[in-house]
Amino acid sequence: MAVWEALVELADDHLVLGHRVSEWCGHAPMLEEDLAMPNMALDVIGTARTLYTRAGELEGKGRDEDAIAYLRNEREYRNCLLVERPNEDFAHTMLRQLYFAAFMKAFWDAALSSADDVVRGVAGKAGKEMAYHIRHAGEWVIRLGDGTEQSARRMRDAVEALSIYVDELFDSSDAAQAAEAAGVLPKRSEMRAAFDKVIGDVFSEALLELPAVPYGQRGGRSGQHGEGLGHMLAEMQSLHRAHPGAAW
Amino acid sequence: MYSQGLIGADGRTTESEEFLARFQARIDAEEKIEPTDAMPEGYRRTLVRQIGQHAHSEIVGMLPEGNWITRAPSLRRKAALLAKVQDEGGHGLYLYCAAETLGVSREEMTEELLTGKAKYSSIFNYPTLSWADIGIIGWLVDGAAIMNQIPLCRCSYGPYARAMIRVCKEESFHQRQGYELCMSLAFGTPEQKAMVQDALNRWWWPSIMMFGPHDADSQHSDQSMAWKIKRFSNDELRQKFIDATVPQAEYLGLTLPDPDLKWNEEKGGYDHGPIDWSEFWRVVKGQGPMARDRIKARKKAWDEGAWVREAALAHAEKRRARKMAAE
Numbered sequence: 001m002a003v004w005e006a007l008v009e010l011a012d013d014h015l016v017l018g019h020r021v022s023e024w025c026g027h028a029p030m031l032e033e034d035l036a037m038p039n040m041a042l043d044v045i046g047t048a049r050t051l052y053t054r055a056g057e058l059e060g061k062g063r064d065e066d067a068i069a070y071l072r073n074e075r076e077y078r079n080c081l082l083v084e085r086p087n088e089d090f091a092h093t094m095l096r097q098l099y100f101a102a103f104m105k106a107f108w109d110a111a112l113s114s115a116d117d118v119v120r121g122v123a124g125k126a127g128k129e130m131a132y133h134i135r136h137a138g139e140w141v142i143r144l145g146d147g148t149e150q151s152a153r154r155m156r157d158a159v160e161a162l163s164i165y166v167d168e169l170f171d172s173s174d175a176a177q178a179a180e181a182a183g184v185l186p187k188r189s190e191m192r193a194a195f196d197k198v199i200g201d202v203f204s205e206a207l208l209e210l211p212a213v214p215y216g217q218r219g220g221r222s223g224q225h226g227e228g229l230g231h232m233l234a235e236m237q238s239l240h241r242a243h244p245g246a247a248w
Numbered sequence: 249m250y251s252q253g254l255i256g257a258d259g260r261t262t263e264s265e266e267f268l269a270r271f272q273a274r275i276d277a278e279e280k281i282e283p284t285d286a287m288p289e290g291y292r293r294t295l296v297r298q299i300g301q302h303a304h305s306e307i308v309g310m311l312p313e314g315n316w317i318t319r320a321p322s323l324r325r326k327a328a329l330l331a332k333v334q335d336e337g338g339h340g341l342y343l344y345c346a347a348e349t350l351g352v353s354r355e356e357m358t359e360e361l362l363t364g365k366a367k368y369s370s371i372f373n374y375p376t377l378s379w380a381d382i383g384i385i386g387w388l389v390d391g392a393a394i395m396n397q398i399p400l401c402r403c404s405y406g407p408y409a410r411a412m413i414r415v416c417k418e419e420s421f422h423q424r425q426g427y428e429l430c431m432s433l434a435f436g437t438p439e440q441k442a443m444v445q446d447a448l449n450r451w452w453w454p455s456i457m458m459f460g461p462h463d464a465d466s467q468h469s470d471q472s473m474a475w476k477i478k479r480f481s482n483d484e485l486r487q488k489f490i491d492a493t494v495p496q497a498e499y500l501g502l503t504l505p506d507p508d509l510k511w512n513e514e515k516g517g518y519d520h521g522p523i524d525w526s527e528f529w530r531v532v533k534g535q536g537p538m539a540r541d542r543i544k545a546r547k548k549a550w551d552e553g554a555w556v557r558e559a560a561l562a563h564a565e566k567r568r569a570r571k572m573a574a575e
Contacts, residue, residue, distance in 0.1 A: 015323075022317050022326075025333055026310035027545065029553020031354075034310065039336040042327055064264050066322045090556045146566060147559025232318075237334070239291050239379055240321040246437050248322040248379075 004058035006179035011051035012079035018045035043129040054118040055075035070240040074230040075223040083164035084229045091154040094140040103169045109236035110186030136192040145206025167216030259471035275476050280406035283349035296350050303343035304361045304368035306336045308542050312376040335418045346407040362547050373536025378448035386426015388455040394419050395489045404476040434500040443573030449505045459486040459527045491517045
């Protein structure tokens with residue numbers, strides 16, 4: 001497995017999450033969130049674009065960001081399962097964002113010493129973005145967890161539904177291990193303490209229990225996704241694929 | 249869109265002649281009217297209506313463009329569209345704040361939008377059927393909006409005028425971005441060119457209707473002109489828009505769907521064919537093809553978000569109580 005494939009995994013995480021978050025645009029609970037959602041989507045899609053481009057360069061077969069994003073099917077996507085989970089409601093969406101950002105903040109901080117110039121550059125920018133995603137999503141998890149009876153119930157449901165996808169974040173695929181050995185990406189397993197600290201602090205203020213996860217679901221890194229991803233990609237790629245070779 | 253914001257506006261006012269004369273003198277001296285200044289009730293009411301409708305248009309306008317975010321054909325276009333739709337939401341927020349300086353709350357205005365009491369620009373009641381619609385909206389709809397809004401930067405009401413300066417800068421960027429998108433299609437494959445021609449055919453007439461009825465049929469305009477809420481007539485702005493747009497379409501190699509469109513040497517502008525005002529009034533009165541869907545989508549977002557807003561308030565109240573108890 002090659003380093004560029006590890007960058008595609010990372011880029012897939014960001015693009016798929018960005019797609020999910022962008023689905024809220026114009027449909028959020030309040031105008032401020034109608035502005036915040038596209039902002040967060042733009043951050044992660046921006047990161048995905050740089051990583052796809054870099055992956056294409058390292059691969060050396062002339063694929064650009066769009067060739068990698070639009071011309072692979074769901075079995076070829078390598079994102080973790082967490083990011084493809086459907087929006088469900090605002091509680092699910094904010095918790096998904098918090099879990100992802102809590103992991104990625106630690107990851108990007110560690111990637112500041114990457115052997116790859118582009119990854120280092122992304123790390124500097126994305127680390128700052130993840131810090132505010134933690135703040136934004138974390139504040140919502142607290143408000144909802146310690147809000148009304150209904151919001152607390154929805155928040156607990158979200159924790160129940162999404163926590164089984166957390167462990168996969170800390171796994172390194174063969175490609176990721178190659179990138180780690182080359183000093184391009186940090187070891188994913190080393191992010192646990194920082195992640196637990198962020199989540200522990202938010203959950204304690206949100207009056208949420210850290211769940212016991214009997215079995216962490218895995219499979220995204222080997223293309224074993226949930227059923228929703230195929231629908232997402234069908235939508236995302238439909239126009240691009242309908243006009244092979246066209247420039248946009 | 250502002251000319252539509254004045255449709256049905258009630259500028260009647262009951263203040264004394266002396267008060268109105270003093271107010272008019274300030275307007276004539278190009279002084280800005282600020283929120284704490286005395287103003288005729290008709291002036292205030294006209295502005296609340298116009299700024300509110302403008303804000304609603306920005307918010308509802310997020311929907312037709314948002315329809316293509318998940319299908320944008322390249323990541324660059326996806327990012328640009330997300331940023332654009334976010335800008336529109338930002339304009340909405342900005343404008344609601346400007347309207348709030350006149351003593352009406354965002355909640356009241358939202359309520360009026362959702363119950364159909366307040367209107368928004370008729371243009372957003374048309375569907376976005378292809379990717380080319382995103383380019384055409386930027387080029388024509390934002391282009392028409394700019395024609396309307398540049399003069400609003402000099403509107404007599406200070407907060408609205410200042411809001412418009414920023415809004416116009418962003419709209420101008422959107423317009424160029426939309427035109428650039430249309431270029432990519434017009435100079436692309438035959439299928440892409442057909443796509444953008446089809447979009448132009450559908451959006452042209454609704455776009456030129458955005459300027460509102462002909463001057464001869466435009467009620468309430470005189471008072472708005474005198475108060476310098478409005479600075480140019482509907483027909484003047486429409487003419488400027490058409491004159492600017494025709495050469496842009498020619499450059500793209502696209503045909504505007506008006507067989508009567510021709511250069512008039514004498515007036516130094518283009519003549520256009522008759523506008524189907526029955527369609528305009530039908531759409532303004534709520535019978536546009538997407539009218540029900542647009543309000544339904546806004547209402548769904550509002551209703552389904554109620555528990556989130558309630559939770560935020562409940563949490564803030566708990567925090568306040570805990571802080572009080574600790575002091």
